[in-house]
Amino acid sequence: MTILLSATISITAAITCLRPPMQAIDSSANKSIFILPFLWFFKALILPWTHAKEIIAQPNKAFIEVDFLKGLSVLMVITFHVFFAVFVVFKKQPEALQLFIDSIPPAMSFVLGFDKAVDIFFMLSSFLLTYSLLNIHEKKQDISVSRFYLHRFFRIYPLFVVALLLYGLADIDKLLRDGWYSLLFIENIFSKGIIPVQWSLSIEMQFYLIMPWLILLLLRSCHGIFWLVVLIVLSAGARYWVALSDALIYQTPWYQMFQSEHISLYMDSMYYVIETRLTPLLLGMLWAWLIFFKPNARLQSSAVVKALVWISMLSLIYISMRFPVYAESSHYYQVFDSQINLAAISLHRIVFSVAILVLILFGFYQLKPTASSVRQNLKQRLLENKTWRLLSEVAYPMYFFHFPFVAIAWVLVLGTTEIHSIEQIRLWMLAPVIALAIAMTLYFSLWMNFLIEARFIKIGKQIETKWFAGHNAPANRKN
Template sequence: MSTHTEHYHFLDLVRAIGILQVVLFHVVFGVFSYGGSDAALALIEQLPTWMTFAWQPFGVDAIFLVSSFLLTSTLLDEHTRLGRIDVRSFVLKRLSRILPLYYLALLLFQLGSPFDPLQFALSAVFLGVTLGVGNVIPVGWSMEVMMLFFLLMPALLTLILKCTRPLLILGLAILITTGSRVAYLHISDISAGRVFLDTYQSLPASDAAKHLYYHPWFRLPPFLVGMGLAIAYYRASSSAVKHSWRGLGFAGLFMIIICCYPPVHIEDAWLYRLPEPVLVVYFGSSITIFSVGLSMVIWNSLVFGAKWMSPLGQACKTISQCIFGIYLFHMPFLALAAVMVLRSTDRAQLATISVAQTWMIFTLTAIFSIIFAQLLLRYIEIPIMKLLRRLSS
């Protein structure tokens, strides 16, 4: 059996990989966003097949799932001890954890962009992307999704626990949300094959593609899978033996690879020769498939332990602790790293970027972001969080 520390070491690893994949995706995204079609085509030709995972934005789903698992586990412990969930305490803790850095990012990014009173106001209450006016922060959409779900989590979990079969209810909820993604893509005015390609070819993404990617409802599956994993493991923990199959982890890893390695960025790839209905189902359900696969890998780490994680534990914990700071502020460091590596501010230079330069930009961005996030954690995030919690108590 694994220890509590080993559990968290592995979860820290997942979150660390998740946030670093987000940074790498944004390096790639930045090339074809700011460099235009020439840069996009050059990057597609340059990056080797083994780096196909860099084109897939699944890192944020891994973060969603682990956060949901950890918070649900905390609420389950509280429900067992008190017979209820202290909603006020939970909400205050979430607000004190997210608001300090979020509002700092909101103010700093607003200083560098034209002021839109409506967008700023809705961004401040986590509704900008949801209501269609956008978020001042480049990655603000995901913070909106997290905040909205976390505020609803206590009530949702309370309702689920009142059911005799909570896992069945969650399973149905996952099927409904996934089915809605598939149905929306089916009835939308865009071919499923263009969901990624339009963006990767520096074309404006369709409204359907934006809604599917950014809207909170369509991003629910990782959160629901995380809740289901927490409930399943919490129930299993009450028995002397946690039943599992070691092959479950490998099956989950296979599902993750299936999601991360289709060549979504190459227009004439085998993927886009598949029938349209198959593409609709795949692109509509891919985040659910990925989330279920990741939950299977996490389950095995919880049951069988992850002793091999010990040497990596502290490094992953360091990244995991300041994950919000890395996520919110890595974009400016990405631009700085690109200028340092390419030694130019000319966007045309992006069309000449090499694989080595891509990794150098990613490495510098990650290092700068982690150092800055650690400073924010120590001097802003923790002090303000403690102050808010002390005042609220």
């Protein structure tokens, strides 16, 4: 691509510097009619590539863990929906679907739990906004709630409206009838979704309505961390209570639930609504609260303790990602217990989120390593890889727009658009589908980021500065 770009620049320079004799002007003009459109087309074609290089050239953010987790999460979401597409294809062929599920090695079944990436998104969003507002309050001794909402509007709404219109083209009548549910971010309450993943954005927007007020309330207390822990425990209890309130939710094995008419009951009660997905948002607030008010605390742990913490937390993450269990032949269903299932349904997402937060905080509060340490080298190779910076920057459009590219990737690999003609999907097919879906989604998302997302964020900042002057400008805080 670099060679092609250099060639394009050379051609353009040659055309610019060319001084044809008078008798050749007409001939040159005719040639330019064909050359210039080609150059414009080629420039447009490689625009995502050049935009990606600009993003990668940006310095790392203050919290490199955020870029890593956000980039990893968007890859997890796309991978999950590549698998989920098989469930859609075999919706009316339960035997074929079970054959596909059984072909997944038990050790790899955690991939079916990649939808938990949404919980990471919740935690990251809450952390970043809480930390920013705490910075603002430290500087101004106040928070402009109206500016907070204006900032959220320009960050979310422009790209969201584009996504709503594009997805709405598939069913104009539904868009005209139910579009206002989406515009108000209440579609998850009334099951009126148009964008497949909007339910998660609706949960975030509903949380944003109370977030600045909750922060102001907690700042009045000297025990903000304590009250956040109380809220986290209460949110976990609320999820347990919702699951307990309907026996079908926890007494039905998942392999039966997701193929039955009762799946909508589970999704509407446990998946799509804020009352059962609140915990990671509160955990994000706790994360911000701890490192803002206790930035200099340090843990002195032996190598054995460090190893035990990492092994135990990674084990909890792995185990929680293996739930829910899709394989009917799993040992989990050979000794099925509804009370254990109730606990698993209630806690698997919470355990996942808590384990991730423990690792983040454990790493943050460790004594800073020397430049030559193994940990520092691992950090540079993994967390500071510029790939995560790129994926993090375009995570929002990738999250919105990956669905059609997952479908296109499956069509390319399967070689057919006739769903009913597909009798079997082999596990190896998922690798090229995932690669194609990620590549196409990234390319399109770079366009969306360049044309819409980044531009409107910039416009929003200009309006914020004009309307609110310096209010809500974060303080410079050294941790």
